[in-house]
Amino acid sequence: MGPRLTIDDQSEPSGKVRTLADLAKIAGVSAGTVSRALAGKELVNKTTRDRIQLLARQHGFRPNQMASNLRTQRTGVIRVVIPLGHDRRQHISDPFFMTLLGHLADELTECGYELLLSRVIPDQDPDWLERMTNSGMSDGTIVIGQSDQFDTIERVAQDYTPLVAWGNYRKGQAHCAVGSDNRLGGRLAAEKLVASGARKIAFFGDTAGIEIASRLEGARKVAEIVHLPTHLAVDEMDADIASNLDSMDPAIDGILAASDLIAMACMRQLRERGIDVPGDIQVIGFDDIPAASQMSPPLTTIKQDIAVGAAAMVDILKRRLAGEKTGSVVMPPRLIERGTTRIG
Amino acid sequence: MGPRLTIDDQSEPSGKVRTLADLAKIAGVSAGTVSRALAGKELVNKTTRDRIQLLARQHGFRPNQMASNLRTQRTGVIRVVIPLGHDRRQHISDPFFMTLLGHLADELTECGYELLLSRVIPDQDPDWLERMTNSGMSDGTIVIGQSDQFDTIERVAQDYTPLVAWGNYRKGQAHCAVGSDNRLGGRLAAEKLVASGARKIAFFGDTAGIEIASRLEGARKVAEIVHLPTHLAVDEMDADIASNLDSMDPAIDGILAASDLIAMACMRQLRERGIDVPGDIQVIGFDDIPAASQMSPPLTTIKQDIAVGAAAMVDILKRRLAGEKTGSVVMPPRLIERGTTRIG
DNA sequence: CTGAAAGCGCTAACAC
DNA sequence: GTGTTAGCGCTTTCAG
Numbered sequence: 001m002g003p004r005l006t007i008d009d010q011s012e013p014s015g016k017v018r019t020l021a022d023l024a025k026i027a028g029v030s031a032g033t034v035s036r037a038l039a040g041k042e043l044v045n046k047t048t049r050d051r052i053q054l055l056a057r058q059h060g061f062r063p064n065q066m067a068s069n070l071r072t073q074r075t076g077v078i079r080v081v082i083p084l085g086h087d088r089r090q091h092i093s094d095p096f097f098m099t100l101l102g103h104l105a106d107e108l109t110e111c112g113y114e115l116l117l118s119r120v121i122p123d124q125d126p127d128w129l130e131r132m133t134n135s136g137m138s139d140g141t142i143v144i145g146q147s148d149q150f151d152t153i154e155r156v157a158q159d160y161t162p163l164v165a166w167g168n169y170r171k172g173q174a175h176c177a178v179g180s181d182n183r184l185g186g187r188l189a190a191e192k193l194v195a196s197g198a199r200k201i202a203f204f205g206d207t208a209g210i211e212i213a214s215r216l217e218g219a220r221k222v223a224e225i226v227h228l229p230t231h232l233a234v235d236e237m238d239a240d241i242a243s244n245l246d247s248m249d250p251a252i253d254g255i256l257a258a259s260d261l262i263a264m265a266c267m268r269q270l271r272e273r274g275i276d277v278p279g280d281i282q283v284i285g286f287d288d289i290p291a292a293s294q295m296s297p298p299l300t301t302i303k304q305d306i307a308v309g310a311a312a313m314v315d316i317l318k319r320r321l322a323g324e325k326t327g328s329v330v331m332p333p334r335l336i337e338r339g340t341t342r343i344g
Numbered sequence: 345m346g347p348r349l350t351i352d353d354q355s356e357p358s359g360k361v362r363t364l365a366d367l368a369k370i371a372g373v374s375a376g377t378v379s380r381a382l383a384g385k386e387l388v389n390k391t392t393r394d395r396i397q398l399l400a401r402q403h404g405f406r407p408n409q410m411a412s413n414l415r416t417q418r419t420g421v422i423r424v425v426i427p428l429g430h431d432r433r434q435h436i437s438d439p440f441f442m443t444l445l446g447h448l449a450d451e452l453t454e455c456g457y458e459l460l461l462s463r464v465i466p467d468q469d470p471d472w473l474e475r476m477t478n479s480g481m482s483d484g485t486i487v488i489g490q491s492d493q494f495d496t497i498e499r500v501a502q503d504y505t506p507l508v509a510w511g512n513y514r515k516g517q518a519h520c521a522v523g524s525d526n527r528l529g530g531r532l533a534a535e536k537l538v539a540s541g542a543r544k545i546a547f548f549g550d551t552a553g554i555e556i557a558s559r560l561e562g563a564r565k566v567a568e569i570v571h572l573p574t575h576l577a578v579d580e581m582d583a584d585i586a587s588n589l590d591s592m593d594p595a596i597d598g599i600l601a602a603s604d605l606i607a608m609a610c611m612r613q614l615r616e617r618g619i620d621v622p623g624d625i626q627v628i629g630f631d632d633i634p635a636a637s638q639m640s641p642p643l644t645t646i647k648q649d650i651a652v653g654a655a656a657m658v659d660i661l662k663r664r665l666a667g668e669k670t671g672s673v674v675m676p677p678r679l680i681e682r683g684t685t686r687i688g
Numbered sequence: 689c690t691g692a693a694a695g696c697g698c699t700a701a702c703a704c
Numbered sequence: 705g706t707g708t709t710a711g712c713g714c715t716t717t718c719a720g
Contacts, residue, residue, distance in 0.1 A: 019697055030707045035699060045705060064480035066419065067697035070410045070712050077460070098442040105463050114481070115461045116421070119449050136408035136713085137458070234634065264638055271640070290578065294608055296615070296640050363713055374691045379715055389689060411713035414696050480697085692719085703708075 017059045026059075027052050038063060077114040078317065079138040080104055083128070084121050085147030085209070094232065094261060095289045096306070097144055100166065103310030104142065111318065113139075122149055129156045133163065140317050142166070146177070148208045162320045164313045168211045169328045176320070178313045178329040182211050185302040185333035186218025189256050189284045192300070192335055194223050196342040198254030198282055204230040204241060204266060205258025212258045215286060219256055226252070230262055237265045245269055253281055260285035260292045260301055267295065267340070283340040286333075297339025304333055361403045370403075371396050382407060421458040422661065423482040424448055427472065428465050429491030429553070438576065438605060439633045440650070441488055444510065447654030448486065455662065457483075466493055473500045477507065484661050486510070490521070492552045508661045510653065512555045513672045520664070522657045522673040526555050529646040529677035530562025533600050533628045536644070536679055538567050540686040542598030542626055548574040548585060548610060549602025556602045559630060563600055570596070574606055581609045589613055597625055604629035604636045604645055611639065611684070627684040630677075641683025648677055 017023050020031040020038075027034060029048065036044045037052035055061075069075045082097060101117075108115050116138055120128045129152050133141050140162030143153060150173075153165050157175035169177045193201055203225050207213040219225050228244040231237050241262075257263035263285030270277055277283050277297065285292060288303035309331060316326050337343075361367050364375040364382075371378060373392065380388045381396035388396075399405075413419045426441060445461075452459050460482055464472045473496050477485055484506030487497060494517075497509050501519035513521045537545055547569050551557040563569050572588040575581050585606075601607035607629030614621055621627050621641065629636060632647035653675060660670050681687075 020699095021697080031697090032699075032708075033706055036706085039699090043705065048705085060474060060478070062475060062478040064414075064697050066410060066414045066480045067712090068699075070408075070414050070696090070714090071698045071700085073712070075410065080461075095439065095442070098439070098446070102442070105461060109463050117424075117449060117459045117461045119453050130404060131406060134404070134406040136410045268638060291635050294612060294639075364715095365713080375713090376692080376715075377690055380690090383715085387689065392689090408713050411696090412715075414698090414712090415714045415716085417696070690720090692717105694715105694717085696714090698712090699710100701708105701710085704706090 017061050018064075020063060023052070023056060023059065023061050027055050035063075075114075075137060075139050076112065077116050077138045078108055078314075079116045079118060079132055079141045080144060081118040081120055081129075081132055081141065082144045083147045083149045084119060085123075085145075085149050094259075095291060096259065096261070096287045096304075099289060100144060100306050100310055103307050104144075104314065107310055107314040111314070122147075122152065126152075129153065133160045140164075140321055142313055142317060146210050148210070150210050162317060164317045164320070166309065166313060168214050169330050170210075173328070176316060176326060176328050178309055178316065179211065179331065180304040180309075180333045181330050182214035182333075183218035183221075185286060185304075186215035186256070187221055188218075188333065188335045189215075189286065189302050190219035190222040190225065192337070192341060193254040193256060193282055193284060196278075196282060196344045198223075200250060200252045201225050201254035201256055202244070202248070202252045203227050203256045203258065204244070204262050206230060206232060215256075215258060225256065230258070232259075232261070234261075234265070237262060238269065241265055241269050245273065255281055255283045257283065257285045260287045260289045260299060263299055263301065263340075264291070264295065267299075277340050278342045282342060285340075288336055292336075293338065300338045300341040301336050302333045303336045305331060361405050362408075364407060367396070367400060367403065367405050371399050379407075419458075419481060419483050420456065421460050421482045422452055422658075423460045423462060423476055423485045424488060425462040425464055425473075425476055425485065426488045427491045427493045428463060429467075429489075429493050438603075439635060440603065440605070440631045440648075443633060443650050444488060444654055447651050448488075448658065451654055451658040455658070466491075466496065470496075473497065477504045484508075484665055486657055486661060490554050492554070494554050506661060506664045508657045508664070510657060512558050513674050514554075517672070520660060520670060520672050522653055522660065523555070523675065524648045524653075524677045525674050526558035526677075527562035527565075529630060529648075530559035530600070531565055532562075532677065532679045533559075533630065533646050534563035534566040534569065536681070536685060537598040537600060537626055537628060540622075540626060540688040542567075544594060544596045545569045545598040545600055546588070546592070546596045547571050547600045547602065548588070548606050550574060550576060559600075559602060569600065574602070576603075576605070578605075578609070581606060582613065585609055585613050589617065599625055599627045601627065601629045604631045604633045604643060607643055607645065607684075608635070608639065611643075621684050622686045626686060629684075632680055636680075637682065644682045644685040645680050646677045647680045649675060 020034045024031045024034045034052055037049040105115055122128055143165040146167035153175050157163050165177050167177050167179045168182050201223055203216050205212045207216055230240045255266050263283050275281055285299050285301035288301045292299040292301050312329050319326050364378045368375040368378045378396055381393040449459055466472055487509040490509055490511035497519050501507050509521050511521050511523045512526050545567055547560050549556045551560055574584045599610050607627055619625055629643050629645035632645045636643040636645050656673050663670050
């Protein structure tokens with residue numbers, strides 16, 4: 001039998017070059033030199049450097065990142081993790097997190113980092129953050145949304161510095177957070193509602209998430225507010241809102257939604273019931289996701305500047321990777337008046 | 345001087361255990377045994393196995409993935425890449441890709457894979473796919489959207505099997521694609537428009553993307569259609585649509601949008617011009633993103649089942665990783681009639 | 689059942 | 705300038 005058609009003949013037609021050593025051999029130099037040449041180091045003679053780079057291109061050679069990472073103790077990847085704490089189906093539907101993720105991807109790519117994305121269900125694995133930070137698979141970690149995991153993040157941040165979380169800042173906390181002043185946002189929303197004549201205001205949202213809880217807290221500085229728990233998963237959300245809406249006895253005339261998504265669901269339910277917005281009930285959302293301005297009527301909301309937030313997170317993380325100590329960032333949210341509230 | 349306060353004293357208070365060897369030492373066994381114990385291998389005595397696992401937990405020890413990956417030649421990560429080919433600002437706003445990504449994340453996490461997310465601008469680096477597939481950082485690759493990169497994907501697929509792309513299937517192609525029958529989708533849309541009385545139909549979209557081109561092609565089987573190029577980035581999109589709308593001389597009475605996002609933009613512009621939908625102009629979208637049903641009037645559209653698509657991609661990729669040969673998957677899209685088209 | 693030893697593919701002193 | 709060498713931290717034969 002000839003050598004053809006052996007079972008495990010995986011070799012490329014003309015001996016694929018897969019390692020530095022392979023390339024070194026056909027270039028007639030040592031692996032070390034190839035390594036340096038490919039890294040564009042000045043140390044190696046320009047002539048041979050060019051020759052090696054050419055050879056590499058010709059053979060489609062690409063050095064193994066994994067090996068390089070192990071050796072240099074530097075991965076060039078940032079882990080972005082979304083904990084699905086208090087409402088695990090949130091992610092699929094929530095345009096806010098998705099938009100934030102998009103911007104993070106932009107920023108990270110921009111400065112040469114890869115993005116390792118993880119969704120996590122904390123209840124099923126209390127160790128989640130330690131696992132992510134200690135795996136050696138990334139140089140730093142970004143947590144999108146504290147959800148109900150504030151304490152976990154706080155604990156890990158004790159001895160893991162390259163960590164930034166999107167979310168609420170609580171005085172004296174150890175971990176670095178970037179986010180909006182949720183309390184202020186809640187206050188702005190309530191103030192607006194009150195100013196334009198609302199007398200009985202309801203808050204739709206799940207206060208298990210600390211960001212949400214802060215919004216309600218802020219709103220309550222301004223007015224008496226009834227809290228109507230609302231799940232974040234689209235399918236449950238609608239049912240929650242519907243039943244709450246129907247069971248309100250002294251009818252409400254103002255809705256403060258914990259997010260634009262919830263506000264949109266409210267509008268849907270209100271329309272089905274023939275209730276006029278903003279005539280009968282005024283509605284105000286939170287986030288200012290792209291869709292907010294496109295509804296009819298367009299949604300009045302509290303805007304969080306996602307792009308700026310994402311840039312800040314990446315910037316801070318880079319600083320921390322460089323050993324700098326940084327504080328948190330609290331960004332002021334802004335009222336965007338549109339069509340779901342009355343003027344005044 | 346005592347040993348305190350030396351410059352590079354990075355050691356933890358009581359000597360942090362970071363490597364197998366560290367743990368081996370305090371357990372009084374060899375590194376090999378620790379490795380086996382932590383992997384839960386039966387080979388090692390249950391007693392010592394438990395002891396080692398306990399020790400590991402106590403010290404918060406987590407084996408270095410990078411090293412393990414290098415040794416085993418298996419990373420446990422799947423790369424998901426979004427090429428921003430013909431319209432590089434698409435991603436931030438496109439809920440379709442984001443939703444697909446969400447589902448992919450679910451499916452991958454489900455079966456123990458990590459997700460390495462990359463955005464890529466092919467013009468700036470023609471080598472992009474080779475770079476991603478050969479880096480040794482992942483076991484397989486999913487490309488979300490062929491964009492105008494059909495040929496690149498085709499080329500790489502020649503000798504890289506664990507690759508699946510979301511997109512159009514073209515008879516005889518080498519790479520594995522999962523996606524909707526775009527041509528059929530286009531046809532369904534045009535048929536509906538014609539059936540409910542549209543006489544002059546316009547197609548809004550950028551046919552540089554092959555998926556989009558196929559939709560137009562399908563539509564043209566049914567009716568004569570004028571193509572109005574439209575960028576996918578939200579800001580440009582509005583301007584494109586506005587100018588096109590205003591310059592149409594014999595007014596159109598049907599709009600076939602290449603995506604729901606474009607359809608939504610069209611509706612916005614139409615509303616601004618006081619044009620009634622579906623009275624004066626009927627509109628039909630493509631994708632059926634979550635927001636489609638929430639507009640007013642709710643959008644008639646061609647639905648692609650994203651969840652099923654994502655599951656199929658992951659399933660196929662796993663098969664390919666197991667050495668199986670698989671074909672492509674073409675899923676039938678479905679007309680969802682809602683409020684932006686007339687009955688009939 | 690466990691230890692010793694040989695690498696995975698790359699990089700960075702250290703030589704010459 | 706370039707080769708040699710010694711690992712990065714882990715897994716897995718191969719001995720015993």
